[in-house]
Amino acid sequence: xxxxxxxxxxxxxxxxxxxxxxxxxxxxxxxxxxxxxxxxxxxxxxxxxxxxxxxxxxxxxxxxxxxxxxxxxxxxxxxxxxxxxxxxxxxxxxxxxxxxxxxxxxxxxxxxxxxxxxxxxxxxxxxxxxxxxxxxxxxxxxxxxxxxxxxxxxxxxxxxxxxxxxxxxxxxxxxxxxxxxxxxxxxxxxxxxxxxxxxxxxxxxxxxxxxxxxxxxxxxxxxxxxxxxxxxxxxxxxxxxxxxxxxxxxxxxxxxxxxxxxxxxxxxxxxxxx
Amino acid sequence: xxxxxxxxxxxxxxxxxxxxxxxxxxxxxxxxxxxxxxxxxxxxxxxxxxxxxxxxxxxxxxxxxxxxxxxxxxxxxxxxxxxxxxxxxxxxxxxxxxxxxxxxxxxxxxxxxxxxxxxxxxxxxxxxxxxxxxxxxxxxxxxxxxxxxxxxxxxxxxxxxxxxxxxxxxxxxxxxxxxxxxxxxxxxxxxxxxxxxxxxxxxxxxxxxxxxxxxxxxxxxxxxxxxxxxxxxxxxxxxxxxxxxxxxxxxxxxxxxxxxxxxxxxxxxxxxxxxxxxxxxxxxxxxxxxxxxxxxxxxxxxxxxxxxxxxxxxxxxxxxxxxxxxxxxxxxxxxxxxxxxxx
Ligand SMILES: Nc1ncnc2c1ncn2[C@@H]1O[C@H](COP(=O)(O)OP(=O)(O)O)[C@@H](O)[C@H]1O
Ligand SMILES: [Mg+2]
Numbered sequence: 210x211x212x213x214x215x216x217x218x219x220x221x222x223x224x225x226x227x228x229x230x231x232x233x234x235x236x237x238x239x240x241x242x243x244x245x246x247x248x249x250x251x252x253x254x255x256x257x258x259x260x261x262x263x264x265x266x267x268x269x270x271x272x273x274x275x276x277x278x279x280x281x282x283x284x285x286x287x288x289x290x291x292x293x294x295x296x297x298x299x300x301x302x303x304x305x306x307x308x309x310x311x312x313x314x315x316x317x318x319x320x321x322x323x324x325x326x327x328x329x330x331x332x333x334x335x336x337x338x339x340x341x342x343x344x345x346x347x348x349x350x351x352x353x354x355x356x357x358x359x360x361x362x363x364x365x366x367x368x369x370x371x372x373x374x375x376x377x378x379x380x381x382x383x384x385x386x387x388x389x390x391x392x393x394x395x396x397x398x399x400x401x402x403x404x405x406x407x408x409x410x411x412x413x414x415x416x417x418x419x420x421x422x423x424x425x426x427x428x429x430x431x432x433x434x435x436x437x438x439x440x441x442x443x444x445x446x447x448x449x450x451x452x453x454x455x456x457x458x459x460x461x462x463x464x465x466x467x468x469x470x471x472x473x474x475x476x477x478x479x480x481x482x483x
Numbered sequence: 484x485x486x487x488x489x490x491x492x493x494x495x496x497x498x499x500x501x502x503x504x505x506x507x508x509x510x511x512x513x514x515x516x517x518x519x520x521x522x523x524x525x526x527x528x529x530x531x532x533x534x535x536x537x538x539x540x541x542x543x544x545x546x547x548x549x550x551x552x553x554x555x556x557x558x559x560x561x562x563x564x565x566x567x568x569x570x571x572x573x574x575x576x577x578x579x580x581x582x583x584x585x586x587x588x589x590x591x592x593x594x595x596x597x598x599x600x601x602x603x604x605x606x607x608x609x610x611x612x613x614x615x616x617x618x619x620x621x622x623x624x625x626x627x628x629x630x631x632x633x634x635x636x637x638x639x640x641x642x643x644x645x646x647x648x649x650x651x652x653x654x655x656x657x658x659x660x661x662x663x664x665x666x667x668x669x670x671x672x673x674x675x676x677x678x679x680x681x682x683x684x685x686x687x688x689x690x691x692x693x694x695x696x697x698x699x700x701x702x703x704x705x706x707x708x709x710x711x712x713x714x715x716x717x718x719x720x721x722x723x724x725x726x727x728x729x730x731x732x733x734x735x736x737x738x739x740x741x742x743x744x745x746x747x748x749x750x751x752x753x754x755x756x757x758x759x760x761x762x763x764x765x766x767x768x769x770x771x772x773x774x775x776x777x778x779x780x781x782x783x784x785x786x787x788x789x790x791x792x793x794x795x796x797x798x799x800x801x802x803x804x805x806x807x808x809x810x811x812x813x814x815x816x817x818x819x820x821x822x823x824x825x826x
Contacts (some may be wrong), residue, residue, distance in 0.1 A: 374568035379536055380627075381571070382556040383563045384583030384634060394582070398573050 239457070245450035265447040269455075275436060279455060282432040285347070286415040289354040293411050296355075297362040298404065302396075304363065305370035330356070331421045338425060350430045353421035358411040365410075369403025370396065409467045413460050485512040486548070487670040488533065488638045493542035495528050503528045503694040506542070510638070515664050515671045519681040520691035521717070526674040529691075530640050533672065534563045546637050562631035563640040567647050569627035570615040576602075576626055577611035583634050601629045604663060621652045628660070632667065639671045646675070657684050678718045682706065690714045712823040715753040722759070722795050726752045726822065733822045735792075736769055740820045749825040758819040759797030761785060761807070768814030771795065773807055789815055 249260030269275055304312050334353065335344065343349035373396050381391040397404075419434035426435070433456050441449050488510040496502035503525035510516050518526040531537040533544060535556035544551050551559050570579050577598060584594045602608045605625040615623055624644050631639055641660075645653045661684050664671055675681050681688050682702045690697040690705065690713070698710040709715035716723075726735040728747050733740040735752060762768060771789035783804045786796050795815055807813075 376565040376568040377571055379556070380563070380565065380569050380630075381582065382536075383534065383561070384630065385557045385586040386582070387557060390586070395571055399571065401573075 242450045242453050245447055246454050248447055265451045269448050269451045278431050278433050278436040282416055285350060286412045288351055289415040290408055290412045293355055293358050293362045298366055301363050301366035302370050304367040327420055331424050335424050344425060345429050350422055350426040353425050354415045354418050358414050362407050362411050365407040366400060366404050369400035373399045406467060409463050416459055487512040489545040491543040493532060493539050495532055495537060495539045506696060508689060510670060512670055513668045514686045517673045517675060517681040517685040517688045518691055519675060519678060519688050522676050524691045525694040526691055527642055530642050530674050534561050534640050535559045560637035561640055562634040562636035564627045564631050564644045566643045570623055572615050576613050580630050580633055597633055601633055605629045621648050639669050641673045643674055712751055720756050722754045724752045724792050726750050737767060746822055746824055750822040751825050753821045754817050756796045756798040758817055760816040760818055761797060762814045764812045764814060766814045768816040771813055771815050773809050773811045773813060775809060776804055776807055787815055
């Protein structure tokens, strides 16, 4: 046993352990969820259900509350992603190209919003929202979600833009392209992997946001993760399983779709605070 | 002779105080002119001003007798090749080359033809579908040159385009560029800090130092008659000795040379190693002893310790150093000596 560990090296052993942990803690519950969600009849000592069925799926999807929360979640996530792109991409370009004295401080402040105890931040925001009449509004929920995503939505594209060299933009000017065309044909496409990754993170983050939404959006804006709380207590576990799959599926699908962009290169360059 | 590019009293100062001052230069049509100088002397500043990427503080830049100062880079009749990062990695070689042509609304068939031709010229036929990441450094720079050529610029600007390549490739690329230049008759401004590169490819060399021009002349002339001590130091190998002017002659100990520049007092004297003559101990000259003999192919470098001047290096034909050995006493004489005011 010893010699074997030595032969494969500590790195391989470590990788193996990571894989085991991953399977036990991530795939395991997921598999359990999947089984639960398609269960028709499952009696305790059996390893697998006796009957498979989609009845919990139709049950869940027939609950108005749930169906509308799914729609709402995706709507909000789409709005948040779109708005954050509009705000953050120009900011990221400015951070990448213009050296102004406080740029580091600004980037860092985005980081701070994420390091700050969330609930404290949300409550102080909620106090502000009361005064501005933003409680229980779509705008309020969108704003809360934006606070969460500003950081990486600026940070990752900034370093993506930094990786586009001045000479590459200047070459395009030189070849006859106007500044706008340079941005559209050279800078933006070259930074696209970083922007795509950041957008996907933003979308998923918004889908997943519960605390702030709960505080600001109740009672009218109940998104999937908010409703999840009541489902877990009010419905059978099977319905909860179905619902978690609906909640998790977009993450997995988007991450798979993003794998094309998620080269180690982009990821690591996305997380350098230059 | 047609003047293709004329720079008149160009001055550009950065906020830091660095920059270039009072640069004036006329480049003839079809000429390959090199801006040569140590790193930081302002070569890139001049080149970027011509290309439109920097706005000069004062002065005038004319291309084909028209002022281009008010013209943005995309409208200037110039094309630039940078030291690196010229290509766009998300596009194929074909798209990189076609980018400027598409903006110029060239017809597809015409474009295909032009791209095929230019790839032939740079000896990279068939690489249209590759991405820049699949090319070597030298190939990428070739494509960058090709893209610039396709724009049919009035002046081609090259900013140390080969300096990131290894020595052998650099040699090849120089020759290729020279060949392209003679085939296309393009006017080129080439920037380098490598004096050997400048000597080998230029029609004329502009020697720059500290943001101003020291000398503009042909490689021959720069080598034989450097106008300033800096030019003498920077180009080719040189020995420097202290001397003094007396009775209108430049005197080094017991040797005397003419004083065409009418200098007075203390002078620095520059002597090329090939102008150093080594003789037997009986002749007149500076006494020294041979320190080292290095055979470098068809010639040899002999270094001689001459007190109080220090080491003097000389190039000798290989068969003439056979009788020399280190420690041997010799007399050193010079067939040519250039005097400059002492610093
Ligand atoms: N954008 C800039 N801002 C301030 N100083 C600069 C800038 N660009 C160049 N310089 C300075 O101007 C001088 C000339 O630079 P440059 O033209 O790039 O020299 P070279 O190309 O000969 O190496 C250098 O001292 C450099 O540090
Ligand atoms: Mg330079």
